[in-house]
Amino acid sequence: MQGITGVLTLSRPLTDDEYYYLGALAINKRMRRKRPLVQMMIDQGELDDPHRNEVNLPLGMDGCFFVGNKGEHFDEFDASVFNKEAPPRGCPGSWVSWVPNPNNRSQMILSGKKEQHAGRWAKFLVTKLLSKHWGISANGVVTYSQVNKGLINTQLTIIKGSTVIITGERKRVTPADQFR
Secondary structure, eight states, X not given: OOEEEEEEEESSOOOHHHHHHHHHHHHSOOOEEOHHHHHHHHHTTSSOOHHHHHTTOOOOGGGTTOOOOBSTTSXXXXXXXXXXXXXXXXXXXXXXXXEEETTEXXXXXXOSSSGGGHHHHHHHIIIIIIHHHHOOOEEEEEEXXXXXTTEEEXXXXXXXXXXXXXXXXXXXXXXXXXXX
């Protein structure tokens, strides 16, 4: 009785630059950064952030839109990182739960990373990025359920246009639930 399902259908196909940026966002760890220091390091050539620049995004709060991480797993930290274990304020977690569908640029699919945050990441992507900066709305439903310490945690996220509704439920596991 554990699992997650969901697809986000976008109002238009992603451009090449948007597609590559969202791919970079998904593989780069979100770390809380000192935004003025990030900009200074970019200006001085110490950091590179070409995908973000191509789609004309700001750095965002605590560098939430920065995708210029280095390292084998894109999680290496530098002098601009204020806290490598905390995501930027407003981000649901350190790893994005969604990636563009390589077979259909009008869809976002689950990435396989930290999917328990998928509903909150859907909300972040739709309200803070897609709709706000690129004029893209989305439709979709994300369901997540997990059994933990005798409780069933269920979250339902409904996305319609640029509106996102997240609901949750928590209940005790019953014998009948174990056979679903």
